[in-house]
Amino acid sequence: MCPSVPLPSPCPPGILFPYSSPQLWGRAALQPPVLLPTQRRTFSNNKILVELDTSSGVATMKFKSPPVNSLSLDFLTEFCISLEKLENDRACRALIITSAIPRIFSSGLDIMEMFGKSTEHYAEFWRAVQEMWLRLYGSSMVTVAAINGSSPAGGCLIALSCDYRIMVENPKYVIGLNEAQLGIVAPFWFKDTFVNTVGHRVAERSLQLGLLHPVTEAHQIGLVDEVVPEEKLQEKAAAVVAQWLALPDHARQLTKSMMRKAVLDHMLAHREEDIQNFVKFISKDSIQKSLSMYMEMLKKKKS
Numbered sequence: 167m168c169p170s171v172p173l174p175s176p177c178p179p180g181i182l183f184p185y186s187s188p189q190l191w192g193r194a195a196l197q198p199p200v201l202l203p204t205q206r207r208t209f210s211n212n213k214i215l216v217e218l219d220t221s222s223g224v225a226t227m228k229f230k231s232p233p234v235n236s237l238s239l240d241f242l243t244e245f246c247i248s249l250e251k252l253e254n255d256r257a258c259r260a261l262i263i264t265s266a267i268p269r270i271f272s273s274g275l276d277i278m279e280m281f282g283k284s285t286e287h288y289a290e291f292w293r294a295v296q297e298m299w300l301r302l303y304g305s306s307m308v309t310v311a312a313i314n315g316s317s318p319a320g321g322c323l324i325a326l327s328c329d330y331r332i333m334v335e336n337p338k339y340v341i342g343l344n345e346a347q348l349g350i351v352a353p354f355w356f357k358d359t360f361v362n363t364v365g366h367r368v369a370e371r372s373l374q375l376g377l378l379h380p381v382t383e384a385h386q387i388g389l390v391d392e393v394v395p396e397e398k399l400q401e402k403a404a405a406v407v408a409q410w411l412a413l414p415d416h417a418r419q420l421t422k423s424m425m426r427k428a429v430l431d432h433m434l435a436h437r438e439e440d441i442q443n444f445v446k447f448i449s450k451d452s453i454q455k456s457l458s459m460y461m462e463m464l465k466k467k468k469s
């Protein structure tokens with residue numbers, strides 16, 4: 167059978183052989199089978215830096231939005247644009263996501279986007295959150311989260327949406343879906359993504375208590391796949407990517423799609439309803455009060 171990459175049509179006899187070598191599989195497979203010097207393509211905005219190594223097909227995306235990489239509407243928009251660029255780039259087969267901000271991977275959704283704004287704003291913001299998840303969870307690239315800091319709520323969702331999670335061993339770092347601690351609720355597709363990673367029982371307890379798991383515990387419950395010292399993170403991420411890229415892209419992609427399709431389809435079928443639910447929920451006085459108290463608590467913690 168011909169690989170899923172577009173080949174000259176009809177597929178000439180014998181063409182399968184050169185395309186069968188693992189390092190030639192996939193979207194980069196149409197490049198001539200010669201050793202090319204390492205080539206880097208970089209693009210950047212004020213929130214995200216992306217570097218694509220076109221010889222390996224691996225892109226590294228660094229979040230660089232101080233102070234805590236919170237997922238504002240602007241951040242989500244830039245994130246989606248970057249994901250779309252990479253997804254459409256035939257030279258890119260894999261993506262490593264990490265942070266350029268010390269100690270923080272991402273602090274999750276920007277609470278200020280959910281506080282004191284108009285219903286139109288809430289709807290626009292929530293559509294952007296959905297879009298980010300649809301693109302990342304549904305990506306055909308190999309995706310690895312190199313988690314070099316704390317990663318609560320929406321930050322954890324980003325990590326969960328990748329194919330593999332490697333976290334830096336540091337007793338101060340935590341990760342989890344802590345929405346309940348803010349007096350809010352993780353939506354069904356956050357929950358489904360979590361359940362698909364850690365299983366129903368662990369997810370149920372963790373979600374109800376809004377737990378932020380220290381790294382060792384996150385590893386024990388399967389929320390992260392590996393724990394490494396900070397200085398080994400990039401090397402480990404590259405090794406994991408190489409292992410996943412050794413397989414034919416079409417087989418890996420179809421398997422990924424099979425595993426994730428039900429959850430993605432469910433969200434797509436209920437997308438507008440989910441936006442309405444979010445707007446209704448977040449606009450409630452009691453929820454606005456909870457968010458306000460949470461922000462106060464964050465500020466007090468500093469002083």
Ligand SMILES: CCCCCCCCCCC/C=C/C(=O)SCCNC(=O)CCNC(=O)[C@H](O)C(C)(C)COP(=O)(O)OP(=O)(O)OC[C@H]1O[C@@H](n2cnc3c(N)ncnc32)[C@H](O)[C@@H]1OP(=O)(O)O
Pocket residue numbers: 233234236270272273274275276277278316318319320321344345348350351352353443444447448461464465468
């Ligand atoms: C019927 C059901 C219907 C359901 C419908 C849906 C319901 C709603 C679903 C919403 C889902 C929400 C998902 C989320 O992601 S909510 C965000 C959760 N995030 C957090 O709880 C993290 C909070 N932050 C922290 O814990 C710490 O800040 C952190 C560990 C990340 C860093 O600590 P550090 O000490 O280094 O830094 P500071 O705390 O001093 O923070 C620096 C400044 O950044 C501000 N900050 C932090 N996090 C956020 C954030 N998420 N959004 C906005 N701003 C944030 C913090 O206040 C500091 O600001 P100032 O310098 O101005 O004080």
